[in-house]
Amino acid sequence: MEDKINNALREIQRGTSEIIGIDYIKDLVSNYFKLGKRFIIKAGFDPTAPDLHLGHSVLLQKLATLQKFGGDIKFLIGDFTATIGDPSGKSETRKVLSREEVLKNAKTYEEQVFKILSKEHTEVCFNSKWLSALGSEGMLQLTGKFSVARMLERDDFSKRYKENQPISIVEFMYPLLQGYDSVSLNCDIECGGNDQKFNLLVGRSMQRAYGLNKEQSVLMMPLLEGLDGVNKMSKSLGNYIGITDNPNDMYAKILSISDSMMWRYYELLSSISLDELDKLKHDVENNNVHPKSAKENLALEIVERYHSKESAKSAKENFDLVFSKDCVPKDLNEFSAESNIWICKLLVDSKMSDSSSQARRDINAGALRIDGVKILDENLKLKSGIYVIQIGKRKFLRAIIK
Structure with missing residues (x-):
């Protein structure tokens, strides 16, 4: 039993940039294996763009891992908070979306995430359900749970304040509302990118302030580098691989990453176990497996996940035809x-x-x-x-x- 628990913790910690409250996570996993007791995990997404890319899927992969070891996912679509805007390290206020834009984007998120997550242990939630119900009195009570001095500890707020750049009061509300999500969902673990550390920690503070008999653990994932191998994967930088990319493009883009970056993608995106990954690295280092072959297997796995096994096989055949033999694809648009x-x-x-x-x-x-x-x-x-x-x-x- 202890071996199963330790192996689960290894997989949970795989690729993470930081975990706060690992002992609590160990208790949750132990109770799942010993008592069958499941626990609540929250991950929030503001639907500010209609499509997800592999950078977003890093967090989704971690949620899928947690599901295997007892986690019930609250996939939180921030339909309320998206109408406020969170700079998340940017130097200025994010453009506010209309209600129609938010719901349209949210619909595409729902369609895409179940290519990774199990529907049985995932609930799609919208935070307008409880945040709209707070009302003016509830909002004022919420603001009383946190100080301005604490809020200015957040790096981007502090920087903008020192540079005399505007910060609206409504932006101060964003971390508080995200923290209140953790209260409403009674969550045990919150997952997010390492650029969201301040907001994730506010959830712990809010749970204490509202008298919950728990303090959520925080699990943070790194930002995945894009195809350039330097900058984070981003549509604006053009270095991304979209979840909705066609199989041929997806396969070819993955094959274009460097051999060294391949291991980063394996760690954060692949479903193979850590033991299997260690063996693969060893085989490549000892020339038992060619790096291109390892990269092809990664590309096949990812294309199959978002399309099908047949699509992955076809994408490989097309890639080999075009790039290995310098030919034109069979089927052209x-x-x-x-x-x-x-x-x-x-x-x-x-x-x-x-x-x-x-x-x-x-x-x-x-x-x-x-x-x-x-x-x-x-x-x-x-x-x-x-x-x-x-x-x-x-x-x-x-x-x-x-």
């Missing part, structure tokens, strides 16, 4: 346009590039090929015909110019 279309407009309209400026950068960097020929003329206009357009190693399109 097609895009039709009128004769004399400017190449940058074609790339933007067909969604090969996000903007004209990005298209120009791709062309000037030598990333554009038409029918296998490198194109460096950003002013090129295509006449009627059928062309195979390629940007970099992963993006292909059949352009039908009328």
